[in-house]
Amino acid sequence: MRDELYEVGVQQRRRMFGAAGAEDQVDHTTDLNDKLQDFVTRYCFGDIWQRPGLSIPDRSKVTFSMLVAAGKPHEMKVHARGALENGVTPIELREIVVQSVLYCGIPAAVEGLRALETVFAEMGVARDLDGEAEATAGSQEAKADRS
16 A cells, blocks of 8 residues: 555655665565565655654664664665765764674674675775774884884
């Protein structure tokens, strides 16, 4: 059943994931997955993602954070792409993964970084984000020279 909630959900999916994540998903449902696709389109993207209180970029950050915590690498990649489309910066995504080390553990953070490396490479996002790696390497070299 296509109604306003459903159409809003398809539009949100299209903005985040392009036609492949919107029409291609909902137009190629089967008897096996049609209930799940309807639920995701209608209630996830048509209702919850449209609520006031959090911006769409903030919802992307929260979603990506939860996927890192849950250890869902496929969905991390999907939602990292969507987050970038929603205006979340590569640095913000990296910092979510860095923060996850404290509360989710190193394995979850490693999976998060793997997902980001894949998505950044696919989307042409430079891995040199803010110079922190170079600064860290420089401070390590300075310590070694003092020893």
